[in-house]
Every structure is written in C-alpha cells, then in structure tokens.
Amino acid sequence: MISPLLDRIQFIGHSTLSGIRRLGRGHLFLLNVIPALVGMLTRPSLLVKQMYSVGVLTLIIIVVAGLFVGMVMSLQSYYALVDFGAEDSVSVMVVLSLLRELGPVVTGLLFAGRAGSALTAEIGLMKATEQLSGMEMMAVNPMQRVIAPRFLASFLSMPLLALIFSAVGVIGAYMVAVMLLGLDDGAFWSQAQAHVDVHLDIVNGVIKSAVFGFVAAWIAVFEGYDCIPTSEGLGQATTRTVVHSSLAILGLDFVLTALMFGE
Amino acid sequence: MSTRTIELLVGLFVAAGLAALFMLAMSVSNLATYGDDDGYTLQARFDNIGGLKVRSQVSAGGVRVGRVTGIEYDSKNYEALVTMSIDRQYDKFPVDTAASVLTSGLLGEQYIGLEPGAEEEYLKSGSVIHLTQSALVLEQIIGQFLYSKADESKAD
Numbered sequence: 036m037i038s039p040l041l042d043r044i045q046f047i048g049h050s051t052l053s054g055i056r057r058l059g060r061g062h063l064f065l066l067n068v069i070p071a072l073v074g075m076l077t078r079p080s081l082l083v084k085q086m087y088s089v090g091v092l093t094l095i096i097i098v099v100a101g102l103f104v105g106m107v108m109s110l111q112s113y114y115a116l117v118d119f120g121a122e123d124s125v126s127v128m129v130v131l132s133l134l135r136e137l138g139p140v141v142t143g144l145l146f147a148g149r150a151g152s153a154l155t156a157e158i159g160l161m162k163a164t165e166q167l168s169g170m171e172m173m174a175v176n177p178m179q180r181v182i183a184p185r186f187l188a189s190f191l192s193m194p195l196l197a198l199i200f201s202a203v204g205v206i207g208a209y210m211v212a213v214m215l216l217g218l219d220d221g222a223f224w225s226q227a228q229a230h231v232d233v234h235l236d237i238v239n240g241v242i243k244s245a246v247f248g249f250v251a252a253w254i255a256v257f258e259g260y261d262c263i264p265t266s267e268g269l270g271q272a273t274t275r276t277v278v279h280s281s282l283a284i285l286g287l288d289f290v291l292t293a294l295m296f297g298e
Numbered sequence: 299m300s301t302r303t304i305e306l307l308v309g310l311f312v313a314a315g316l317a318a319l320f321m322l323a324m325s326v327s328n329l330a331t332y333g334d335d336d337g338y339t340l341q342a343r344f345d346n347i348g349g350l351k352v353r354s355q356v357s358a359g360g361v362r363v364g365r366v367t368g369i370e371y372d373s374k375n376y377e378a379l380v381t382m383s384i385d386r387q388y389d390k391f392p393v394d395t396a397a398s399v400l401t402s403g404l405l406g407e408q409y410i411g412l413e414p415g416a417e418e419e420y421l422k423s424g425s426v427i428h429l430t431q432s433a434l435v436l437e438q439i440i441g442q443f444l445y446s447k448a449d450e451s452k453a454d
Contacts, residue, residue, distance in 0.1 A: 084304060
C-alpha cells in the first residue's frame with residue numbers, strides 16, 4: 036500500500052528534476068547559439084533562405100487572419116458602442132487593441148503554430164537521421180549552418196509579421212466601419228490619430244513582438260535540437276513547441292503589458 | 299525555387315513589413331503632431347483642475363496651440379500649478395489672457411482653453427497667467443443647485 040504512493044511521489048520528484056535539467060539544457064543551448072549568430076553573418080544566403088521559409092510562407096495566414104480579426108473587432112465594437120452614441124470611437128478601440136495586444140499576441144501564436152512546429156520538425160528530423168552528427172564529423176559547425184540562421188530568421192520575421200497583421204487589421208476595420216456600417220470616413224482616421232501614440236502604442240507593440248519572436252524561436256529550435264530521435268519523439272517535440280511557445284507568449288504578454296502600460 | 303526568386307520574395311516581405319510600419323505610424327498615430335519640442339513655457343494656477351492630465355491639449359479658439367507638460371500642487375497657496383508648452387508660432391497672447399479648464403464634448407477629456415485679452419504686452423516664456431477658471435466639478439454644481447432649491451422653498 037505504501038509502495039504505489041511512494042512510486043507516485045518519486046514520479047513527481049523525477050519529473051521536476053528532469054524539467055529543471057531541460058530548462059538548464061535550454062539555457063546552455065541559447066548560450067551556444069548566440070556566438071554562432073556572429074559566425075553565421077558571413078553567409079547571409081543562409082539567413083535569406085530561412086527568412087523565406089519562416090517569414091514569407093507565414094505571410095498568407097497572417098494577412099488573412101489580420102483581415103478577419105480587424106473586421107470582426109470593428110463589427111463587435113460597433114455593436115457595443117452604438118448604444119452609447121459613441122460609435123465614432125470604433126476606430127480607436129480597434130486600432131489600440133490591434134497595435135497593443137492582438138497584433139503581437141495573435142501573430143506570435145500563429146507563428147509558433149506554423150513556423151515553430153515546422154522548425155522543430157526540420158531540426159528534429161536532421162537529428163534523427165544523424166545529419167547533425169554527420170556535419171560535426173566534417174568539421175562543419177551545425178550551430179552556425181543550421182540552428183543560428185533559423186533562430187535569427189524567426190527573430191527578425193516576427194515584428195514584421197506583427198506589423199503587417201496590425202496594418203491589415205486596420206484596413207479591414209476601415210472597410211467594415213466605413214463601407215459596411217456607414218461611419219464617417221474622416222472621423223475614423225482623425226479619432227485614431229488623436230488617441231494613438233507612436234511611442235506608447237506602435238513601438239511597444241514592436242518590442243512585444245520582438246520578445247515573442249525571440250522566445251518562440253528559442254523554444255522551437257531547442258525542442259528540435261533536444262528531441263528524442265525517434266518518430267514518436269519528434270511528434271512529442273513538435274507538440275511541446277506549440278504548447279510551450281503559446282503559453283510563454285501569453286505569460287510574457289501579461290508581464291510586458293503590466294510593465295509598459297502600468298502606471 | 300531559384301535563389302533569385304527566393305531573395306526577391308524575402309525582399310518584398312521585408313518591404314511590406316516596413317510599409318506596414320509607415321502606414322500605421324503616419325495614418326493612425328499622432329506622429330504628425332510630434333515635432334513640437336520647441337515651444338515656450340507658460341504657467342497657470344487653478345483651484346481645481348478636474349481631470350486634466352499631462353499631455354492634455356491647450357487650445358485657443360478650438361485650435362490646438364500647445365500641450366500641458368507638468369502638473370504640480372503648490373502647498374503654500376493650496377493651488378494646482380499647471381505648466382504648459384505653447385508652439386513658438388503662437389507667441390502673441392496678451393498678458394491678460396484667461397485660461398480655463400474645459401471639457402471637450404459632454405463626457406470627453408479635459409483641456410485648457412485660452413481666451414486672449416486686450417492688453418498690448420505679450421506673454422513671454424516663463425510668464426504666469428493670472429486669470430484662471432477652474433474645472434467644473436459635478437458634485438459642487440449639484441450641491442449649489444440643491445441649496446438654491448432649498449432657499450426657494452424657504453422663501454415661499
């Protein structure tokens with residue numbers, strides 16, 4: 036009777052310790068990637084190719100999502116505000132929500148799901164088919180050739196994608212508010228200009244998306260590098276990338292919002 | 299896919315991102331009104347500034363001429379001391395200009411309205427505006443209304 040209880044307690048201890056070990060491996064991995072970034076800059080074609088596969092190919096989902104998020108927000112804001120006669124504030128509500136929160140966070144979640152899982156699968160497969168070890172045998176640094184370009188490409192693409200998401204969202208909101216709901220064209224833009232601050236809203240949004248890009252890139256690349264090199268392990272690693280990236284992005288969003296927009 | 303196509307698409311992607319940044323900065327933010335670092339300072343004392351905040355507008359005749367840069371409480375005179383920065387091009391406010399705390403719209407945010415006087419001397423940087431009118435506090439107005447109603451019914 037005691038033994039199953041002890042087994043469960045041992046399991047909790049074991050999981051905690053292996054979780055902490057994994058956290059340590061992740062940080063050591065990051066410390067190895069950062070110097071490799073410098074060496075990678077002598078081969079910019081690697082970076083460009085990765086920016087294509089991570090950034091450009093994610094563009095279509097970002098644009099479509101941004102358009103629909105902007106349109107839905109505009110519609111819902113209108114229904115909420117029209118009862119108070121404040122329907123001219125639809126543009127302010129939508130633009131501020133997009134720039135401060137929805138742009139970085141939704142882009143981060145979509146990015147983690149689409150590009151993060153692809154990166155994990157790619158690197159994990161390279162590990163499983165022993166390509167990474169083969170590279171080390173040939174005195175080619177896999178950090179510089181494989182890991183660092185993908186990491187930097189993700190970090191650079193995220194702010195751009197978040198900006199495109201916000202811009203397309205604003206355009207979608209404009210289409211719904213002015214063309215569908217009949218709000219005044221000039222009031223839409225002038226209200227937004229009066230209430231949106233470049234430093235507070237746009238720059239903070241870019242900073243947030245850069246932080247999310249860093250975290251999503253780090254988690255995706257590390258999970259691929261650290262995965263169990265079997266097909267089942269690869270599946271687990273991909274799932275973990277998406278889940279951990281999403282949780283980290285949402286948690287960091289709260290911390291950053293409290294720091295940036297708190298009193 | 300050839301290297302040239304890949305590089306073209308990445309270039310377009312980065313250009314689109316920067317264009318999005320420009321579009322957001324230009325058309326939906328206050329970037330256009332951001333170059334007002336050179337202005338001269340005026341101060342005004344109020345009994346009650348209501349909901350006035352730093353960076354609130356200062357308007358004359360409904361046109362934005364500056365903004366509030368500092369709000370302090372003067373414990374010696376028990377007044378609120380408001381520091382404003384006025385654009386250099388509007389340097390012809392007479393010394394008897396009046397500053398009042400007004401509300402834009404019915405429930406909107408508060409701003410300082412300047413009404414020019416009739417003197418021939420103009421306010422310079424660092425001057426203090428002497429004619430001020432405080433913000434309307436809703437509770438005080440209701441209180442005054444109730445007292446006047448009570449007086450009326452007593453007089454009957």
